[in-house]
């Protein structure tokens with residue numbers, strides 16, 4: 001989404017969606033769960049993995065962050081959270097500097113970064129979401145247990161609460177992590193590729209859960225390669241390829257020009273059946289795994 005206050009920093013693109021009307025100053029930060037302004041980060045001090053990223057997640061919305069491998073999606077999440085130190089830029093959550101809003105945020109890293117062989121049960125993992133309120137060696141309170149049970153019910157995993165996490169399927173593992181985020185009481189969920197490796201039906205169930213959470217007022221930023229999921233289920237889309245190529249309503253963002261710029265060589269384009277008018281009608285069908 002174009003930011004009115006910094007028009008020159010937004011990557012110019014004919015596909016750019018006009019910004020919404022600016023809010024009156026007293027509401028400037030109220031309705032955004034997350035506001036990322038001109039965020040730069042990288043690993044070797046020379047080439048940025050993300051540059052000049054501007055992104056906003058409105059409260060109660062499900063926002064899809066789309067981009068190919070290496071686009072900087074995971075780096076963006078880590079820079080938002082301070083796990084990778086940003087070179088420059090500002091991140092605010094619920095109108096506050098991100099460091100003051102940590103208890104409101106839950107982060108689910110890419111599944112490869114989670115150790116699933118650790119010998120703990122499903123309910124242990126969800127209870128760990130409550131850890132921030134716990135003194136060392138204190139026992140879980142009745143409130144903690146109730147929150148964990150409720151969160152597991154929310155993702156339809158209560159019946160496997162005592163199972164070892166190592167025995168779960170891929171879809172069940174994602175749901176456990178979402179339950180942990182819910183149990184934590186987070187109002188903003190940052191989910192890095194929660195659909196990777198899931199079959200369509202399992203993915204659909206997870207999307208429905210996220211959609212339900214958003215309609216209850218949670219704000220969700222979800223990184224994915226899955227264009228159809230974003231087109232069908234997300235309130236907003238942001239296309240990332242080192243910087244934000246375009247953001248806004250999925251119908252306006254997911255155009256051929258934006259996707260070509262976002263995915264570059266990663267995108268498979270299939271010509272549509274010969275059309276009577278223009279000869280270059282194309283349809284994007286997805287990205288290679």
Ligand SMILES: Nc1ncnc2c1ncn2[C@@H]1O[C@H](COP(=O)(O)OP(=O)(O)O)[C@@H](O)[C@H]1O
Nearest residue numbers: 043044049067068069070071072073074075076
């Ligand atoms: N720990 C790291 N050290 C050095 N370079 C990294 C590291 N993690 C990611 N990168 C590089 O940063 C760029 C963005 O990667 P990443 O944020 O993982 O993208 P995505 O999540 O969209 O696949 C890539 O060029 C990647 O090789």
Ligand SMILES: [Mg+2]
Nearest residue numbers: 073074075110
């Ligand atoms: Mg990644």
